[in-house]
């Protein structure tokens with residue numbers, strides 16, 4: 134079983150009527166529901182939980198952490214974000230969704246501003262599969278469309294990705310690297326752009342398939358207990 138923790142700040146859903154209607158039990162519940170299957174076990178965590186839902190115990194028991202945040206990035210203390218980063222370096226998978234591009238754990242892992250250009254006009258987005266042989270693209274056609282999505286546009290200030298799997302194109306003509314992978318030490322990272330809180334991307338079957346594929350791709354290969362920088366002895370002199 135792959136153990137997934139879906140972390141959501143869970144703020145918009147409590148204060149904004151449109152978002153409440155779109156995701157009445159929170160974005161995390163919808164993601165948890167479509168992910169649960171024979172080989173994936175899911176728990177959810179939010180800002181309101183003990184240690185922001187990200188205790189050492191939770192992270193040690195998480196194979197892949199999925200992150201959705203937007204208006205409350207600053208409410209996650211640096212110390213907790215470094216803890217998440219370290220868990221990734223030790224081998225935990227990390228999937229950053231949509232506005233998680235500005236979350237502290239993602240920025241700490243990337244080392245850049247992760248800024249992008251954006252507008253919220255509800256344009257149609259066409260997402261092109263540009264790396265069809267990648268495990269995360271399996272079951273996805275040449276392209277699919279989201280009727281409405283927030284426009285995220287290049288330049289996206291990320292380090293050069295290991296792989297770009299999806300490219301987004303919007304009615305207004307902008308393009309964006311919508312699905313990118315990274316390795317950071319032992320951990321695998323996938324960033325995926327759809328998922329604005331008012332537009333319902335998480336109900337789209339293609340989006341669901343991609344996130345499910347990404348969980349299976351990002352599961353740990355090895356998992357260190359500690360990050361170490363050990364002193365060693367020359368072979369033959371131990």
Ligand code: ZN
Pocket residue numbers: 203231232283328329330
């Ligand atoms: Zn958004």
